[in-house]
Amino acid sequence: MKLWRKMLLSLTVSASLLTAASAPAMAAPQPASVKVDEQKVDYGTGAPVISDKTTLVPLRSTLKAMDAELKGTTADSITVVVNGKSITLQSKLTEINGVTYVPVRIIGDAAGYSVHWDARTRTVQLVSASTDAGTTTAPAAEVSQAGRGFMWEVQSNGNTVYLVGSMHLADKSFYPLREEYEEAFAKADHLGVEVDISKAAGEEQQKLIMQLGMYQDGSTLKDHISSETYTKLGDVLEKNKMKRDALDPFKPWVAEVMIGTLKPMEAGYEASAGIDLYFIQKAVERKIPVVELESYESQLSMFNNFSKELQEKNLNTALDSYDQMDTAMDQMADMWKTGNDQALLEFTNSMSDNAEYNKAMLTDRNIGMVNKIDGYLKNGKKEEYFIVVGAGHYLGEQGIIQLLENKGYKVVRK
16 A cells, blocks of 8 residues: 555655656646636637736637627737727737637727636636626535645744645536635735746756756656666556656656556546645736745655656556556545545654655655745745645644644644
């Protein structure tokens, strides 16, 4: 049982690898959908895309769905007619495959719609004033029961820090979150995360994964792992209708993470529904700063600096536990929804059987994040921080909670 526990905890603890390790597949902007008063917009050509945290939509099709008319455009402005009134909007247009795109919030606001982002379904909701979002309520039987999850509160020097344990892979059954999360976030002046994973498709992050995760000397994965491991990897790739050599350019640690996400994603667990990305999107909507407790380079370098032996061992863990991963994710989802501290502690402790892995993955990173949190609590600015990092970082003797208590803080479970 420890095999898949360790693998699943790796997914719980590390945010960036879920997206960065899949960088080649993410080079293009990720698709989204748009609904106008609950009616999905049917885009005949082109589709909404997300680029640098901004949702871009085909201009003409979206205006038509909102009963608005395009009157004219220049390089930096759009003139539309809404309810008989001509409005000129300042916005840079983007051409994608011959289709003119524009930020959806720009035209949504101008046409009198409230604009909301649903991170679970990657859907932009445009709600007209006559159909206010707050008045549209699903029947009680259709509303998911809010999960408890993991949240703590720390106060000092007039500052408040909320600590939230994330599941970086999740699905729609995690939502809606219980009110305590939304209320705490609504008061926050800053959102803190391990890394801002909405930037995963950025040019800088793509260069990092190519530099650190791929061989630069002409060798391939086959040259660096045993023939037995390479054969097992090929078998799993074939199961997923991929070529046996599909991961040859990558190092074992990248192959490990990519294999580790296949079954969970097949079962419906995706990074796009993760708790941290959900709040990153809400922070963008609220226009509050997103601060990073770590960096892409530090997380990727940690995996890249694992010994050759540990990298192959972890890859074998992923391969040997492949068929159990979806069941294991279900168990972890249940752990999160019930807020089961004991189960979370058991998952965290399952890492301790390898000193190199435990030190890099948990101990060193937890110390670094606690130092950042300590700084937020001591800055005297009377601000509130909403911190969302992998749930596996919080419990245990070297967990964030204990490290903060060691510094004299009182940490309260919420």
